[in-house]
Amino acid sequence: MTVFTGxxxxxxxVRLMVCTFALAAALVLWPVSSSxxxxxxxxxxxxxxxxxxxxxxxxxxxRLMVSDLASVAAERHSSDMATYExxxxxTRASDFFPVGSDAGDRLLICxxxxxxxxxxxxxxxxxxxxxxxQAWLGSSDHCRMMTYSGFKVMGVGLVYAADSPYGCYWTVxxxxxxxxxxxxxxxxxxxxxxTTTPTTTISPTTSISTTTTTTAxxxxxTTTTTAPPTTITTTTTTTAPPSTTTTTTATTxxxxPSTTTTTAxxxxxxxxxxxxxxxxxPIVQLAAAGVVNGYEGGLFRPEDFVTRAQFAxxxxxxxxxHTSDIDNADSPTFIDVLYTGxxxxxxxxxxxxxxxxxxxxxxxxxxxxxxxxxxxLALMLVRAGQGWLAAPPVGYQCSFEDVPAYGRxxxxxxxxxGLLVGKTATRFDPYSPATRGHVAKMVHGLMxxxxx
Numbered sequence: 023m024t025v026f027t028g029x030x031x032x033x034x035x036v037r038l039m040v041c042t043f044a045l046a047a048a049l050v051l052w053p054v055s056s057s058x059x060x061x062x063x064x065x066x067x068x069x070x071x072x073x074x075x076x077x078x079x080x081x082x083x084x085r086l087m088v089s090d091l092a093s094v095a096a097e098r099h100s101s102d103m104a105t106y107e108x109x110x111x112x113t114r115a116s117d118f119f120p121v122g123s124d125a126g127d128r129l130l131i132c133x134x135x136x137x138x139x140x141x142x143x144x145x146x147x148x149x150x151x152x153x154x155x156q157a158w159l160g161s162s163d164h165c166r167m168m169t170y171s172g173f174k175v176m177g178v179g180l181v182y183a184a185d186s187p188y189g190c191y192w193t194v195x196x197x198x199x200x201x202x203x204x205x206x207x208x209x210x211x212x213x214x215x216x217t218t219t220p221t222t223t224i225s226p227t228t229s230i231s232t233t234t235t236t237t238a239x240x241x242x243x244t245t246t247t248t249a250p251p252t253t254i255t256t257t258t259t260t261t262a263p264p265s266t267t268t269t270t271t272a273t274t275x276x277x278x279p280s281t282t283t284t285t286a287x288x289x290x291x292x293x294x295x296x297x298x299x300x301x302x303x304p305i306v307q308l309a310a311a312g313v314v315n316g317y318e319g320g321l322f323r324p325e326d327f328v329t330r331a332q333f334a335x336x337x338x339x340x341x342x343x344h345t346s347d348i349d350n351a352d353s354p355t356f357i358d359v360l361y362t363g364x365x366x367x368x369x370x371x372x373x374x375x376x377x378x379x380x381x382x383x384x385x386x387x388x389x390x391x392x393x394x395x396x397x398x399l400a401l402m403l404v405r406a407g408q409g410w411l412a413a414p415p416v417g418y419q420c421s422f423e424d425v426p427a428y429g430r431x432x433x434x435x436x437x438x439x440g441l442l443v444g445k446t447a448t449r450f451d452p453y454s455p456a457t458r459g460h461v462a463k464m465v466h467g468l469m470x471x472x473x474x
Contacts, residue, residue, distance in 0.1 A: 071088055149189070329394065
């Protein structure tokens, strides 16, 4: 799964190995199927995969195919981290995997043959693929993971959980085998054999695991190295306050904004939106653009709900469509939004209606003071972005199981374009009200699309 300052980062596990007896036993314990349903990818997931491949190609390395099996493992790990509020390469609680599983275990359980070699990068708190990629690019361990020549495929999984500590959780799993579900981003089928050997030569009985945990902080690090006959493990740990910036690599977790982000303002413009807040960047940027503002006393109140009239105003301002002219003062579009001499809410509601962004109810009302729900948010966002948002591929459907039929196309389109995500991997919670923080994040995403 950014652009938030602060957090902690971990870079962990590059593991390359041959098939030993223990791993063979693990394969027996976890039988897998070679058949799998095609996975749908969001535009942000596709963008991250493309960035990794473009970087590899610039270095003269092979591009990686995307494995659906590896992506299932990646998405499930991201979902577990979001649901159970942990940030680690090791499964601490799960709906899918045994506690203590590492990336190699998770890949095997999901059907991907990780015995030939695997690696993993993770990140948290980044709202965009570019933020994640730049953070990993700035970390030697993460960068080494993305550019290992023995890898043939990757799996990508982004999950967003609104009530989680970091919001967006990203996992990219790498593998050395081209499995039957591997394909190029354009949808081509694999043309390589399903067995491969890592380019690094390793003794048949040797397993190499490198684990590094780093966090920009006061330099209080400890390093421990142990070397049994067949295993080499190096661990580096540095503690840091929440306001620091973190990047990581290899089986990595990263929390916080990209190291190249310079939008942080000091001191924060809103006392209740510190730099460590998961919606800090979108709130600050929208405020700077005049799209949102705070309350008396200087607070933003990111957890307050947004009314339908407020959201109409935000979208009109985000599109740059507001004018000082008052239209339809004598013939209002909605019987419950009348002109009283003030531009708000009447003028903004009329402008939004004229742009086709909002619709009223069968009785001619708009219900301006009602809270905007998450499904209404998706509908209005997609209408506002019509002509700019990319259309999902034919047959595309995001994984949320609770989206009503009338909102399915809008939710799919918004999800595909990276504007919104669910409460969990399968739950969108369409009828819950949207908060000011969530709205800022989603409108910020729309403005990024408009400015491309």
